[in-house]
Amino acid sequence: MDLKLAGKRVLVTGGSKGIGLATVRAFLAEGADVVAVSRTKTPELEATGATFIAADLAEPDAPARAVLASGPRLDVLVNNAGGGTMPDGAFDDPLDGDDQAWAYAFGLNLDSAIRTTRAALPALLAARGAVINIGSTAARDPRGGPMPYAAAKAALTAFTRGLAEKYAGAGLRVNVVTPGPTRTDVFESKEGFIAQVADHLGLDHAAVVEAFPRQNGMLVDAIIEPAEIARAIVLLASPTMPSVIGANWIIDGGTLKAA
Numbered sequence: 001m002d003l004k005l006a007g008k009r010v011l012v013t014g015g016s017k018g019i020g021l022a023t024v025r026a027f028l029a030e031g032a033d034v035v036a037v038s039r040t041k042t043p044e045l046e047a048t049g050a051t052f053i054a055a056d057l058a059e060p061d062a063p064a065r066a067v068l069a070s071g072p073r074l075d076v077l078v079n080n081a082g083g084g085t086m087p088d089g090a091f092d093d094p095l096d097g098d099d100q101a102w103a104y105a106f107g108l109n110l111d112s113a114i115r116t117t118r119a120a121l122p123a124l125l126a127a128r129g130a131v132i133n134i135g136s137t138a139a140r141d142p143r144g145g146p147m148p149y150a151a152a153k154a155a156l157t158a159f160t161r162g163l164a165e166k167y168a169g170a171g172l173r174v175n176v177v178t179p180g181p182t183r184t185d186v187f188e189s190k191e192g193f194i195a196q197v198a199d200h201l202g203l204d205h206a207a208v209v210e211a212f213p214r215q216n217g218m219l220v221d222a223i224i225e226p227a228e229i230a231r232a233i234v235l236l237a238s239p240t241m242p243s244v245i246g247a248n249w250i251i252d253g254g255t256l257k258a259a
């Protein structure tokens, strides 16, 4: 199947590992020209041959600088950088974190996507391109993550819909992908959210990951591979899907129980 992405210029935030790295690889496999942005360049990203721009997107000026550095032309923006670990002491906080923790979660998961989109908008409109934001099931079921993270992802989902409505007439398609539990550092790293939860509950990290699907209402027996999320992102970016606009593609192994 030709997704007509060959030669398209694609910017993926958080492209150094996890879902972002899988997305970089998937676009490269389609013949796209890919720029990845994150704070650090991993050997795995290096091996892809994608262009790398170092930036801490939680800093207010960084998204505009990164977009400028990526060059004047852009067809596809994937706002993927994000995450929701618990800051020290947040498990004991009634709102899962103080003002600073809430501001950081919104800065990383929402503001960075808004700022990157703002900077990239002229090029995306000129290309009649596509934006894909990466949300989370936590937006719909906040039990799935720290509250500041869940609230920021819910706001990102609303931002996606608003942007889609506003720019559909100009030929820009904006959609959100909502991943459920996905096998990245969130689950696998000793510093990831699931390791934090396991530590907090006094449970074995590997056992929590193993039991996660059946303990959390998934209808499949394994957490999701990043490549599956990436396939949806690439399809949403494809000009062969002109009618998918303002949509929320949920890829969660059946975790969310509403239709």
Ligand SMILES: NC(=O)c1ccc[n+]([C@@H]2O[C@H](COP(=O)([O-])OP(=O)(O)OC[C@H]3O[C@@H](n4cnc5c(N)ncnc54)[C@H](OP(=O)(O)O)[C@@H]3O)[C@@H](O)[C@H]2O)c1
Residues within 6 Å of the ligand: 013, 014, 015, 016, 017, 018, 019, 020, 037, 038, 039, 040, 041, 055, 056, 057, 058, 059, 080, 081, 082, 083, 084, 108, 134, 135, 136, 137, 178, 179, 180, 181, 182, 183, 184, 185, 186, 187
């Ligand atoms: N894994 C899941 O179960 C899951 C579920 C639902 C939604 N999601 C969402 O999917 C997206 C990707 O998550 P993932 O699981 O792939 O996480 P990951 O493996 O931890 O990767 C996160 C990526 O974002 C980058 N990043 C983090 N903070 C950044 C910052 N301040 N500035 C620039 N880049 C930054 C990281 O690179 P550096 O650290 O080098 O900066 C990395 O490339 C996130 O938006 C996450 O909320 C994940």
